[in-house]
Amino acid sequence: MNAHPYSPAFAAGGFGFVSGALSVDENGTAVTGRTEALVAAAARLSERLGSVGMTLRDVVKTTYFVTDVTMRDEANSHYELLFDEPRPARSFVEVAALPYGATVEIEAIAHRRN
Template structure:
């Protein structure tokens, strides 16, 4: 079964924030922005904001962080890795999802973190 979620992203964001196919949930990158779309300053607050936005996107397909099997972190500064590792340990239970960690030159809206995910519902 394939389920497309239309969240009203509009022309500025011509993609699905989340998509379900074959029991897997594919979640587009969730930025480190507040609920109003403004970039969040500080390492820990940015990580928390990105996870909050990721959780919101997962909820649109009736999934949670507990369903996540793989994440990809895009960061504007690779030195965030240690803080991200500590945050990962708090957010995800063992066995934790697989993760990639990639430094990028910039992210939309001035964000410093973007997290995309693959989830699976057993």
């Protein structure tokens, strides 16, 4: 049985819809440090994209959920490293808390490139 009642990623009509990827390590433990949390969430996002045969290059839209909106500058710098231009559209939202003590969660929509 799955630990969660949803798909980590779902492909339909050339699109990939990725459930929120948390800033946790491979064992599900929250990663400390602001930049480290962004890197961990992006790594989990990449893994989820891979499960539907896609990569970060296919991402067209992301939504970042963070527990501290002051992470915006670090997130912007990390986004520039993570994605080539033209970069995907992005929303950046502060939330009160995230599961497992994570500080960052990234969800994405991807489109398979021809």
